Amino acid sequence: MSFADEKAVVVFSGGQDSTTCLFWALERFQEVSAITFDYGQRHRKELEVAAEIAEELGVDHHVLDMTLLNQLAPNALTREEIEVSEGEEGELPNTFVEGRNLLFFSFAAIAASQKGAKHVVTGVSQTDYSGYPDCRDSFVKSLNVTLNLATDKEFVLHTPLMWLDKKETWELADRLGRLSYVKEKTLTCYNGIRGEGCGECPACHLRHAGYKEYMKEKER
Numbered sequence: 001m002s003f004a005d006e007k008a009v010v011v012f013s014g015g016q017d018s019t020t021c022l023f024w025a026l027e028r029f030q031e032v033s034a035i036t037f038d039y040g041q042r043h044r045k046e047l048e049v050a051a052e053i054a055e056e057l058g059v060d061h062h063v064l065d066m067t068l069l070n071q072l073a074p075n076a077l078t079r080e081e082i083e084v085s086e087g088e089e090g091e092l093p094n095t096f097v098e099g100r101n102l103l104f105f106s107f108a109a110i111a112a113s114q115k116g117a118k119h120v121v122t123g124v125s126q127t128d129y130s131g132y133p134d135c136r137d138s139f140v141k142s143l144n145v146t147l148n149l150a151t152d153k154e155f156v157l158h159t160p161l162m163w164l165d166k167k168e169t170w171e172l173a174d175r176l177g178r179l180s181y182v183k184e185k186t187l188t189c190y191n192g193i194r195g196e197g198c199g200e201c202p203a204c205h206l207r208h209a210g211y212k213e214y215m216k217e218k219e220r
């Protein structure tokens, strides 16, 4: 599939997944821009990292104020007093913000439309979705239809990581020739530590386990 003459907007947080998606999009589309949502993240560093990566890659970058989300639904990603926890079996982790992707992807599509772009790329994954309902493929497909009905446009929501686990996401970064860039420059850690991270939080556990698994497979 090639969209060489078309424009895309990538929903971008400066993390492993969305940075890999950014590289994925840069390989496919003639013009790529990135959009980052400021929803009052505890770690403002996330916004800095996103801006830095976008600048380094020469990608047009916009930060949209979505701090309203924090008024609606305070959670562990935005409130210092709520500690990040993984949640019990069958329970949603407390980093879950209800309807976040519904809002983010809708805003991203409207922003894309303003830029004359019909492609919106997001790093959601059903494989690692931790029970977040709005990371599921059926949700994204349904929203795609809804957006097109709402605007009479022909948006295409792309989810290159939908069926990949963390190991395969590292593999994709490697295939795009960007493994070490993603490893060193991105920020996934809930404690705001770039690259290697704190090694202790749920996000670091997932990221490290996937990397280790990929390296093991690669050496074989």
Ligand SMILES: [Zn+2]
Pocket: 188, 189, 190, 191, 192, 197, 198, 199, 200, 201, 202, 203, 204
């Ligand atoms: Zn961490």
